[in-house]
Amino acid sequence: MYTLRDVEIAYSYYAKSPFYSLFSNILLSKLRKKAIKKLDLKSNYDVLDIACGTGINFRPIEKIIGKNGDITAIDYSKDMLEKAKRLIRRNQYKNIKLIQADAAKISLPKNHFDAVISTLGFSSIPNHKAALRIAINSLKPGKKLVILDGRQFDLKPLNIFLPILRWNRSWDRGKDLIKDIKQLFPKKEIYLEHYSLGSNFILELKK
Ligand SMILES: C[S@@+](CC[C@H](N)C(=O)[O-])C[C@H]1O[C@@H](n2cnc3c(N)ncnc32)[C@H](O)[C@@H]1O
Structure with a gap:
């Protein structure tokens, strides 16, 4: 079973690796930009970044929300947050x-945020369903949750390459996030786009 202990070990290691940010930035920079664009951010927006890691989304969000907006950023790994602090x-x-x-356990204000984003977050959160409920609860009605995440390739034989792209200990490759989100929020408008031969997706949910 994938646990918070795996999260601690994997992301303490990644936080110290000089290649992690570089690799994750290069591979996913276009998709990150797309995901942030889909949030429809405006200046003054109050944004929640779930599983923010090293803070890789902060700069592009700050560019739009400006000084009068706010970012609340959550992460479990102290070492990833140290890097975010430096940024x-x-x-x-x-x-x-x-x-x-x-x-999955945090208490957040209800109907508070103008936008919620998570990039490669929910696939790494062991109790992702609880975290999703909390995220949606904290979002203002009519506003958007945007998720950029990974999944297995559509073409099954390609999945042997997954451990090279993403260490098994850093995410739960067995979970079906899209199915879980549709089941958890059956009445919400959900838009979905697949990329990288099906191994990445961007999901938008309007509350
Ligand atoms: C693949 S990284 C993604 C980081 C960043 N969002 C990005 O796009 O590069 C996954 C992050 O999820 C965090 N994480 C995993 N489980 C978590 C949990 N239960 N609560 C908060 N953060 C968690 C990890 O510490 C790690 O920083």
Whole structure:
């Protein structure tokens, strides 16, 4: 079973690896941009970034929301958050709040955020269903949750390459996020796009 202990070990290792950010940035930079665009951000928006990691989404979000907006960013890994802290210091952002917590247990204000994003987050969160419920609960009605995440390739034989692309300990490749989201929120508008031979997707959900 994939647990918080796996998360701790995998992301403590990744946080110290000089290649992690570079690799994840290069491979997914276009999809990240697309995902952030789909949030329909405006200046002053209050944004929640779930499983923010090293804070890779902060710069593009800050560019749009500006000084009067806010980012609340949650991650379980202390080591990933250390890197996020450094990024915040370097850029002198005053409007980003980092929270070290399990996204499946955190208490967040109801109907509060103007946008919620998670990039490669929910596939790494052991109790992703609880985290999804919390995320939706914290989103204002009419606003969007956008998820960029990974899944198995449509063409099954290609899945032997998955452990090279993403360490098994850093995500739960067996979960079917899309199915779970549709089951959890059957009445919500959901839009879905697949990329990278089906191994990545962007899902938009309007509350
Ligand atoms: C693949 S990284 C993605 C980081 C970042 N969002 C990105 O796009 O690069 C997955 C992140 O999920 C975090 N994570 C895993 N389980 C978590 C949980 N239960 N609560 C909060 N964060 C969690 C990990 O610590 C890690 O930083």
